[in-house]
Amino acid sequence: MLFSKHPRTVYANAPAHEVICQFRFPTILTINEREPAALQEAIREDFPQFARKEDAAPPQVEGLGGPNPQVRQQKAVSNYHFVSADNLWKINLTQNFLALSTLRYTGWEEFARELDRPLAEFIRIYKPAYFERVGLQYVNILSREKLALQGTPWSELITPAYLGPLSEPDVREEDVINCGMDLQCKLDSSSVAKIHAGPGRLRGNRPDAPEGDPEVKFIFDMDLSMGGQVDCKLSAGAMETLHAHATELFEGAVTDALRAAMQPE
Structure with missing residues (x-):
């Protein structure tokens, strides 16, 4: 079963490691040319830390053929970072997208509350024509040790x-060296999902993964x-729709x- 009608449940030990939403829009060149002071002032209470990074753009081939x-x-491409005081929430802004990510997803x-003001202020200040893509990503990491399921x-x-x-039944888990599943499927007339699922070890550069985690x-x-x-x-409604699909998939x-x-609450 890929989709379940099981009622949406809040779990005390939810496995969401990182959650990211992104809104892609047609290029707004002024974002790359001028620092977003007006947006910073509008969200600075919640995202007081600021940094600017330069992302290398892919080269362009002219006269091909x-x-x-x-x-x-x-x-x-300038990538502006607005970060919460506890470093767990981050807004990214470039000339092509606005994103919110968190390493502390409680529900x-x-x-949605953390997203409301940055999204509304971005729309007010920059007036994008529309969003080309609205995305929502859940990176879930299930630890049997954490859940006392050794x-x-x-x-x-897992289903x-x-x-x-x-x-x-004739496959021993300890004998499998690598096993992963990748799926891309339609969710409705305008939404799709890309899913990767499988066992693995975390890389040491993750904040919650000490080096050599076995x-x-x-x-x-x-x-x-x-x-x-x-x-x-309609962008907030689009995000609600994606969240509803994510609930059924999870x-x-x-x-x-x-x-x-x-531990359902």
């Missing part, structure tokens, strides 16, 4: 659709998006045993 094609290096309501096979915690060979965790990464020309007035991936271990 002709006798003398030329590669021209493009101007770097959709808080995430020794419980993934086949009892077969995301396990592949690990769901087969535990094999289960990664369930959902990247949902809505394309087309999304009216700015609940379709976990078993009742895992739900119990995550």
